[in-house]
Amino acid sequence: MATYLKRIGKREDTKCWWCWHEYQTRDHLFKWCERWKQEQKDFRKGVEKEMMQKKIQIPMSFVFMKECMQALLDFLCSTMLAESVDQRRRRRGQRVRG
Numbered sequence: 001m002a003t004y005l006k007r008i009g010k011r012e013d014t015k016c017w018w019c020w021h022e023y024q025t026r027d028h029l030f031k032w033c034e035r036w037k038q039e040q041k042d043f044r045k046g047v048e049k050e051m052m053q054k055k056i057q058i059p060m061s062f063v064f065m066k067e068c069m070q071a072l073l074d075f076l077c078s079t080m081l082a083e084s085v086d087q088r089r090r091r092r093g094q095r096v097r098g
Helices: 002-007 026-032 034-051 060-064 066-079 085-091
Strands: none
Touching: 026 034, 026 060, 034 060, 034 066, 060 066
């Protein structure tokens, strides 16, 4: 995520590269990023199904539990969030550092 990459010196800003929101954080990507609204909805349904909880706020730390792993993996695959910066640059035809 951009906030982490900025902290370790791999990015100059914290903006979300999907919607240009000021901060790209775990919460932003999984809950609020405009680019992934339908995927977020599907993710919440998957987490609720796995956790057998309906219509309650599930802390982000819970989504990394093994019971939510399938919903997490489905979300990552459907959004391409797991794609590396180099893979995105290659896909867009940009030069990759190396």
